[in-house]
Amino acid sequence: MPATLFQKVWDRHVLSNTNEATLLYIDRHLVHEVTSPQAFDGLRLAGRKVRRPDLTFATIDHNVPTEDQLNIGDPLSRRQIETLRSNARESGVNFYDIQSGRQGIVHVIGPELGITLPGTTIVCGDSHTSTHGAFGALAFGIGTSEVEHVLATQTLWQGKRPAALGVEVTGVLPPGLEPKDIILAVIRAIGTAGGTGTVIEYYGPAIRALSMEGRMTVCNMSIEGGARAGLIAPDDVTFEYFTKTERPFAPKGAALDAAIADWKTLATDPDAQFDSHVTIDASKLVPQITWGTNPAMTVDADGRIPTLEELPASVREEAGRAYQYMGLTPGTPVSEIPIDVVFIGSCTNGRIEDLRAAAQVMKGRKVAPGVRTLVVPGSEQVRSQAHAEGLDRVFEEAGAEWRQAGCSMCLAMNPDRLQPGQRAASTSNRNFEGRQGPGGRTHLVSPSMAAAAAVTGRFTDVRRLLDR
Amino acid sequence: MNPFTVHRGKVAVLDWTDVNTDLIIPARYLKRIERVGYGKLLFADKRYAAGGAPPIDEPDKHGPLDPSFPLNRPENQGASVLVVGRNFGCGSSREHAVWAVAQAGYAVVIAPGKDEGFADIFEGNALNNGLLAVEVPQADWDRIVELAGPGGAEAVVDLRSLTITVTAGAATVEVPFFIPETRRERLLQGLDSISETLLLETDIARYEQSSPAWIRPTTA
Numbered sequence: 001m002p003a004t005l006f007q008k009v010w011d012r013h014v015l016s017n018t019n020e021a022t023l024l025y026i027d028r029h030l031v032h033e034v035t036s037p038q039a040f041d042g043l044r045l046a047g048r049k050v051r052r053p054d055l056t057f058a059t060i061d062h063n064v065p066t067e068d069q070l071n072i073g074d075p076l077s078r079r080q081i082e083t084l085r086s087n088a089r090e091s092g093v094n095f096y097d098i099q100s101g102r103q104g105i106v107h108v109i110g111p112e113l114g115i116t117l118p119g120t121t122i123v124c125g126d127s128h129t130s131t132h133g134a135f136g137a138l139a140f141g142i143g144t145s146e147v148e149h150v151l152a153t154q155t156l157w158q159g160k161r162p163a164a165l166g167v168e169v170t171g172v173l174p175p176g177l178e179p180k181d182i183i184l185a186v187i188r189a190i191g192t193a194g195g196t197g198t199v200i201e202y203y204g205p206a207i208r209a210l211s212m213e214g215r216m217t218v219c220n221m222s223i224e225g226g227a228r229a230g231l232i233a234p235d236d237v238t239f240e241y242f243t244k245t246e247r248p249f250a251p252k253g254a255a256l257d258a259a260i261a262d263w264k265t266l267a268t269d270p271d272a273q274f275d276s277h278v279t280i281d282a283s284k285l286v287p288q289i290t291w292g293t294n295p296a297m298t299v300d301a302d303g304r305i306p307t308l309e310e311l312p313a314s315v316r317e318e319a320g321r322a323y324q325y326m327g328l329t330p331g332t333p334v335s336e337i338p339i340d341v342v343f344i345g346s347c348t349n350g351r352i353e354d355l356r357a358a359a360q361v362m363k364g365r366k367v368a369p370g371v372r373t374l375v376v377p378g379s380e381q382v383r384s385q386a387h388a389e390g391l392d393r394v395f396e397e398a399g400a401e402w403r404q405a406g407c408s409m410c411l412a413m414n415p416d417r418l419q420p421g422q423r424a425a426s427t428s429n430r431n432f433e434g435r436q437g438p439g440g441r442t443h444l445v446s447p448s449m450a451a452a453a454a455v456t457g458r459f460t461d462v463r464r465l466l467d468r
Numbered sequence: 469m470n471p472f473t474v475h476r477g478k479v480a481v482l483d484w485t486d487v488n489t490d491l492i493i494p495a496r497y498l499k500r501i502e503r504v505g506y507g508k509l510l511f512a513d514k515r516y517a518a519g520g521a522p523p524i525d526e527p528d529k530h531g532p533l534d535p536s537f538p539l540n541r542p543e544n545q546g547a548s549v550l551v552v553g554r555n556f557g558c559g560s561s562r563e564h565a566v567w568a569v570a571q572a573g574y575a576v577v578i579a580p581g582k583d584e585g586f587a588d589i590f591e592g593n594a595l596n597n598g599l600l601a602v603e604v605p606q607a608d609w610d611r612i613v614e615l616a617g618p619g620g621a622e623a624v625v626d627l628r629s630l631t632i633t634v635t636a637g638a639a640t641v642e643v644p645f646f647i648p649e650t651r652r653e654r655l656l657q658g659l660d661s662i663s664e665t666l667l668l669e670t671d672i673a674r675y676e677q678s679s680p681a682w683i684r685p686t687t688a
């Protein structure tokens with residue numbers, strides 16, 4: 001039977017299959033401070049232990065202040081961090097504390113430490129676990145009860161196998177465009193619930209041409225299209241991620257050769273069928289900007305805020321609320337919208353290539369007066385790499401704030417947040433009401449578009465700044 | 469978990485589409501490390517008048533309600549069946565969203581469109597907390613909303629017969645709903661999934677022994 005990549009990885013991990021229920025084995029469990037306290041508590045109450053501490057990897061990311069990580073002013077954040085510390089100590093799971101050299105956003109450190117491997121199942125109490133699908137892993141977010149279940153059993157109950165949605169991205173991505181523009185365009189095309197009940201496989205020449213980091217950006221936002229997970233078949237680019245750089249937890253030497261031989265068998269068979277399928281032509285894309293309060297409300301950088309009449313009837317009610325919350329008048333050209341804050345970071349766009357893209361635009365330019373710009377590396381390792389390349393100096397000379405690793409302004413759980421009414425160009429993944437702070441207004445963009453907004457003080461098509 | 473068989477209760481309608489879990493419970497409340505105390509935090513940034521959302525650790529210290537928020541209408545008080553719009557619970561995986569809905573007194577949530585009513589993770593979280601999340605065909609959902617929208621309707625949700633009966637005054641609609649069989653059984657029996665799974669320990673151990681060597685993390 002010809003099979004898709006997703007079916008192959010799923011089928012390998014099925015332990016038991018009755019009626020519509022499937023028990024999956026979980027190869028890697030990532031843990032952070034926010035969605036785990038109640039799970040560890042539940043284990044304790046039942047007198048249970050973490051079954052496989054060696055397959056469980058914990059770090060601190062959501063609550064960490066990024067100006068001075070060690071100075072956690074909020075007592076509730078401190079309590080949550082302390083709770084993870086003591087749970088990690090008690091259970092013996094792998095743990096990367098602040099300033100361990102390995103701390104960072106859970107979805108950034110998983111790949112860079114070689115915890116993430118092709119063909120594995122990876123879960124985390126966090127919806128952006130889909131990021132790890134870039135390696136051809138089946139990776140998805142779970143709730144806290146499920147975190148407890150995985151801690152206790154190293155397995156997870158699922159319904160029947162989700163459908164496979166094929167997303168083909170053809171053509172060549174034009175200069176000035178980034179992987180973020182691809183995924184924003186995909187979500188715009190399929191809608192926020194377009195992937196519900198499915199796992200997406202991204203394929204096609206424009207996907208093959210992406211680096212591992214670009215693939216992570218694409219898979220990261222699969223959940224914004226409603227999908228459980230997103231995957232990309234491993235290829236030479238994937239293998240080089242392990243052969244060119246030594247990854248602490250990844251196989252090495254002969255074990256790596258054996259692994260790669262296996263990973264090569266994971267690709268979707270030529271005659272396998274997706275349950276549904278969409279195609280996007282990357283060569284026709286222009287930079288994307290979200291205008292509203294869900295990630296499918298997106299326009300072209302050279303476009304205008306859509307009017308109600310231009311929108312399908314099914315989204316008008318929600319769009320009406322979005323205009324109001326976002327403080328936008330339908331029909332306004334995007335390039336006329338001034339911004340207050342720029343956030344470059346998050347598990348979507350907080351890796352080294354993202355920082356390079358932003359630095360390329362900001363180099364030799366200044367942040368526009370009145371604009372606050374935060375540049376936040378996704379991990380301690382990304383931060384030291386950026387230092388080695390002198391990117392920190394580019395940002396600081398431009399007048400941006402160069403911060404320490406964490407989720408930062410992606411969500412309002414640490415001191416980095418928007419004030420009510422402030423408008424942000426953000427490289428994160430969610431433009432929901434209040435996501436970056438109560439009353440804050442978020443527009444999702446690529447790192448270079450965010451940098452362009454920082455230096456011009458309004459949304460600017462970055463392609464106009466690049467040919468100098 | 470308590471078994472779920474049939475639930476009778478008052479119906480409230482919040483017909484917004486794409487209600488995300490950040491809206492259901494804003495991120496700042498996720499700093500709590502407890503599993504209870506989320507009821508008053510449900511829709512905290514919508515439900516209370518400006519500045520009235522409770523402090524993180526003192527859910528009872530909230531300001532006045534915002535009368536324009538649909539669930540605050542007097543006729544919706546005491547409701548335990550919540551009718552919501554399409555793609556409810558999208559976004560973040562936070563189970564706190566389900567805790568907030570359940571602890572605010574709702575036992576059943578009804579959304580339109582098979583496989584489209586709820587985001588996947590929310591649906592799974594609901595199951596694990598004994599909150600019945602059911603999807604009904606759009607046309608049936610429209611009939612429920614028409615009847616229950618003005619407020620004061622009652623619903624009987626029967627997990628054995630897979631039917632919802634909504635009554636308002638003399639009018640009644642009865643609609644079938646859909647839920648995967650395994651989920652239905654787990655809810656009917658109120659099973660604790662961890663103890664169930666632990667019975668499969670031999671299978672789990674056998675699987676672990678048969679997995680390829682490269683899959684084990686190298687120590688670093």
Ligand code: SF4
Nearest residue numbers: 128346347407410411
């Ligand atoms: S960066 Fe944002 S989306 Fe990613 S894990 Fe942190 S809070 Fe979640």
